[in-house]
Amino acid sequence: MKSSENAPKIYVGTYGMYNSGSLFGKWFDLTDYADAKEFYQDCYEYHRNEFDPELMFQEWENIPDFLISECSLDDKVFEYFQALDEMDDDTAEAFKVYCEQISSWPANGKALSEQVDSFQESYRGYFGGSMKDAKIEYAYQYVEDTGMLANTPSVLERYFDYDAFARDLFLEGYTEVDGYVFADY
Incomplete structure (x- = not known):
């Protein structure tokens, strides 16, 4: 410990x-x-x-x-x-959140090793930084990581609606709890 x-x-x-x-x-x-x-x-x-x-x-x-x-x-x-x-402290806290609020472990019947693997696949990071909304912060990161707007002219890029995109991401596919973001699978 x-x-x-x-x-x-x-x-x-x-x-x-x-x-x-x-x-x-x-x-x-x-x-x-x-x-x-x-x-x-x-x-x-x-x-x-x-x-x-x-x-x-x-x-x-x-x-x-x-x-x-x-x-x-x-x-x-x-x-x-x-x-x-x-695990480091931040990852350990995310794992606790995942077990308690996302995956319902140990009630889900998974062995701990399976639970850890599932967590590692699902966990996207902590987004409680500079923005007020973790979902929007994740949306910015997602767009950057995927290169989604990479070929878009910068004059058009500023019109991209990150709020709406974040809302859609978290309707299906992602869950956020206290700033921790998890993929739903």
């Missing part, structure tokens, strides 16, 4: 303690564990004073909601964070 400041952490209590009026538990840093089995073993060991502890994830930090709930942690969470470690 990149830094302890943004490390994924879970405050783990139990339903038995909670129902008795206690929030007794402990923060567990997922970077201390290689996999879910090791994490759960440590949680159960910590709550060994209960006969059959039912773990309750009362709070968490730096873990996307699509991988955790009050009563479960997706087994793929460790693979997910390993994949994020191999």
